[in-house]
Amino acid sequence: MNILDKITDDFISEIIGKDVLNLLQYLRKKSNVSEFKLAEKLNITVNQTRNMLYRLYSYSLVDFTRKKDKKKGWYIYYWDFYPDRALNVALTHKNKRLEILKNLLKKEETGQYFSCPDNDVRFLLEQAIEHGFKCPECDKVLVQENNTRKIQNMMRTIDELEKEINEVNKILTEKREEELKKIEASKKRDKRKLKKPIRRIVKKTKTKRKKPAKKKPKKTLKKKVSKRKTISKHSKRKFPKKIFKKKAKRKLKK
Numbered sequence: 336m337n338i339l340d341k342i343t344d345d346f347i348s349e350i351i352g353k354d355v356l357n358l359l360q361y362l363r364k365k366s367n368v369s370e371f372k373l374a375e376k377l378n379i380t381v382n383q384t385r386n387m388l389y390r391l392y393s394y395s396l397v398d399f400t401r402k403k404d405k406k407k408g409w410y411i412y413y414w415d416f417y418p419d420r421a422l423n424v425a426l427t428h429k430n431k432r433l434e435i436l437k438n439l440l441k442k443e444e445t446g447q448y449f450s451c452p453d454n455d456v457r458f459l460l461e462q463a464i465e466h467g468f469k470c471p472e473c474d475k476v477l478v479q480e481n482n483t484r485k486i487q488n489m490m491r492t493i494d495e496l497e498k499e500i501n502e503v504n505k506i507l508t509e510k511r512e513e514e515l516k517k518i519e520a521s522k523k524r525d526k527r528k529l530k531k532p533i534r535r536i537v538k539k540t541k542t543k544r545k546k547p548a549k550k551k552p553k554k555t556l557k558k559k560v561s562k563r564k565t566i567s568k569h570s571k572r573k574f575p576k577k578i579f580k581k582k583a584k585r586k587l588k589k
C-alpha cells in the first residue's frame with residue numbers, strides 16, 4: 336500500500352471506523368458499484384452496507400448516482416469512492432492535529448504543572464495556588480510535575496507528523512507537476528492536430544471546385560438526350576410531312 340492510501344485509511348479508520356476499510360478496498364478497484372453488489376461481495380446485509388456508505392458520504396469521501404429500476408420501480412444507488420478527496424480530508428485533519436499538538440507543546444514548555452499523586456487532577460501554577468496546592472478530590476498535596484518526558488514525546492509525535500505531511504505534500508506536488516506536463520503535451524498535440532485539418536480542408540475545397548466542371552457535361556448530355564427525344568417525337572410526325580412538302584416543291588419546280 337502506498338503512503339497516500341495509508342494516510343487515507345488511517346484517517347478513515349480513526350474517524351469513520353475500521354469496519355469500512357474492506358468496503359473502501361473494493362470501491363478503490365471498481366466504479367459505479369450498486370449497494371446490492373457491495374453487500375454481496377462483502378457478505379453483509381444491504382442495510383449494513385448503506386450504513387457504511389452514509390458514514391463515508393457524510394465526509395464527502397464517496398458519492399452516488401441513482402437509477403430507477405424500471406421493473407421494481409425503486410431507485411438503485413451506484414457508488415464511487417474519491418481517493419483524492421479522501422486524501423485531502425485526511426491531510427486537513429493531520430494539519431489540524433499538528434497545529435493543536437504544537438499549541439499544547441508550547442503550553443507544556445512555558446507552564447509549570449502540579450498534579451495529584453493519584454492522578455486525579457493536573458493544574459497550572461495559578462490553579463494550584465487557587466486550590467492551596469491540595470487535590471480537590473482526595474485532599475492530597477499536589478506535586479510539581481516533571482514534564483520533560485512528556486515534552487519529548489510530544490516533540491517526537493510532532494516530528495513524525497511533520498515528516499509524514501511533508502512527504503505527502505512532496506508526492507502531491509510531483510503528481511501535479513506530472514499532470515501539468517501531460518496537459519501541456521496534449522495541448523501541443525492538439526495544436527498540431529488543429530493545423531493539419533486546415534490543409535486537408537483546403538485540398539477538399541479544391542477538389543470540390545473541380546467536380547462540378549466534370550458534372551456539367553453529364554447534365555448537358557442528359558439535356559441533349561431529352562432534346563433528341565423531342566426531336567425524334569416531332570420528326571416521327573413531321574418527317575413525312577417535310578418529305579411530302581419537299582416532294583411537292585420538287586413537283587412544283589418540275
Ligand SMILES: [Zn+2]
Nearest residue numbers: 451455470473
Ligand atoms: Zn487526588
